[in-house]
Amino acid sequence: MIRLVPRTRPSLLLQAGTSILAVLLTLLFGMIMFALLGNPPFEVLSVFLTSPLSSLFDISDLLVKAGPLILIALGLAVGYRANIWNIGAEGQFLLGSIFGMGAVLALGNPATIWAVPIVLIAGAVGGMLWAAIPAALRTAFNASELLTSLMLVYVAQQLLYFMVNQVWKNPLSFGWPETVELNEALQLPALIDGTGIHAGLIIVVTIAAVLAILTFRTTFGYRMRMAELTPKALRFAGFGEKATIWISLLLSGGLAGLAGAIELSATFEKLNDQFSLGYGFTAIIVAFLGRLNPIGIVLGGLLVGFTFVGGDWIRVSHGINDAAADVFQASLLFFVLACDLITRYRVQWVGHGHQKRVPAE
Template sequence: MLKIEKRPEPSRSMIYATPVLALLLTILTGIALFTFLGVDPLEALKNFFIVPINNPYGFTELLVKATPLVLCAIGLSVGFRANVWNIGAEGQLTMGAIVGGGVFIYLHDVDSVFLLPLMVIFGIIGGALWAAIPAFLKTRFNANEILTSLMLVYVAILVLSLLVHGPWRDPDGFNFPESRTFSESATMPILWEGTRLHFGSIIALLVVFGTWIMLSKTLIGFQIKVIGAAPKAGSYAGFSQKKIVWFCLLFGGAMAGLAGVAEVSGPVGQLLPSISPGYGFTAIIVAFLGRLHPIGIVFAGLLMALTYLGGETAQINLGLPVAVTGVFQGMVLFYLLACDVLVNYRFRFAQFGKAAS
């Protein structure tokens, strides 16, 4: 009979194999789902994973979608390594877009090469300050950062809605809830003419490289790993857990804020009541699918970006509901968490008599 036994130590091979296994199980479940919906599963999978990127424009759209996912996931992954559970990247992204976009709102008549860098800096600061709230509550009152960061998401979205419906509404926008359209000096440079691929993608790659250096070559990176793996050993070594909480939440908020200002100064081009289809939440899946490693997060971000594009393509070509995107993303996370059991446990076949004894 089949029994489960604990491994002597976590399996390194399974750490990297389980994301692939989770993806395969997601595809198999997707085939069953499409069959149940009365859609040819092979045609559905083709529309989901191949059609969106079968031309240069589609491939650049994949990079555009992956940019905010990678930026948010990089920030979250640093905290997750230290067991700091920032779930509010969506709100921090929104606040970064508000603060960074607000620079243009108040300087809309300024045409300067320094405008965009100033927006980026303020966007980073805005995201970090929003993450500072759960950091303060965690270190001062031991409040659960999962709840506080998550609740602040809805506050940030309501603040954005209030601004674009009120004082920041475009005076020439026919009363629509949107800000002024960003000028050329407040817009990310386009990398490929005729597409929406912008300089934010280059910034995301630089962030990935910088984070990898930080985690592998610096003292703060070592402290994050030690605090996450063995908090008591970290305390004995003199590492401050409160400082790590502050650093991880501020870093995560800063990266989400950067993603937010890159979105509004890039493909969105203005402040709207909704500037993200849930990048901050999907970034949680990206972080874990990429095994909290910067390089893995890049590939996981591309995969999750493909689910956004695939969902839109399947909706147009096959008439599938838009919710199919969320279903696929949810299945990836569900199977990833389920398959993670194999990292610490393994299945063995045992004779019935031995198992009973």
């Protein structure tokens, strides 16, 4: 029989160790799956593991994909710590890009870099407004934010299709559902010439650092850390539960919206119906991979960015189909959550017939 004994002391080493274990198990699982699909497992794995770091172009691709994942996950983690389950970051991300584009068009697509902050702020506001809907429904009617935030993703997608097909459709796009391109001055500049590594990544790193400090050194972070099923302790400390719901949803929505605006300005440079790669959903994996810790999330985002690039490579090099590549990525979340058990409990083997002891109440 197995017995689980709660650990009395948090161990950073152990948390890092189990994350690595989760990655190893994912790789093992992937090899078995690739072998069953009739591909040479070691060869596929070798392409998967080496190609993302094989050239400056690939590294840049990795960083560009990790950026929005990290930014969104940083916001989500704040809510998850407080047991607020915003899983609709994808919708907030799309609203951020729509509001960003709206700001660009409202300003007349100006040729000045000084409009960029306005575009980014508009994106953050868009994400916040979208996240405010689940917050209002939760605080007013106790509707689960898990459901409402998720359902709003589909509304956001339809809104995007409507905007790019009807309202903002570029008449010169040969019928493609897309807007005009942003003026070059509005595109976040590359940090290294010839790569996609852009100034938006500096924003991501700065926000990660700020959130790390906020989380561990301020009463705001204290409140948000006071999470996981302790609403009574929250009241005891004098914090309102509703305020916590609002703060975490607005923060996660705002950061997802900001990520959408950064993607618009730095990567896509226009709005189209293919705008998202599912960053809002993948960021949930990143948040847990990083143990809801800002620094962990930066590392987790880089790792998932790595699997994105590696996944693209094995699709091309060995013709692994999209579904299998997605299952491989999703298995990472599964193993992360499974290994999480080890960080919170010690596993003890108990001989058969040994009596379980339950402390008296």
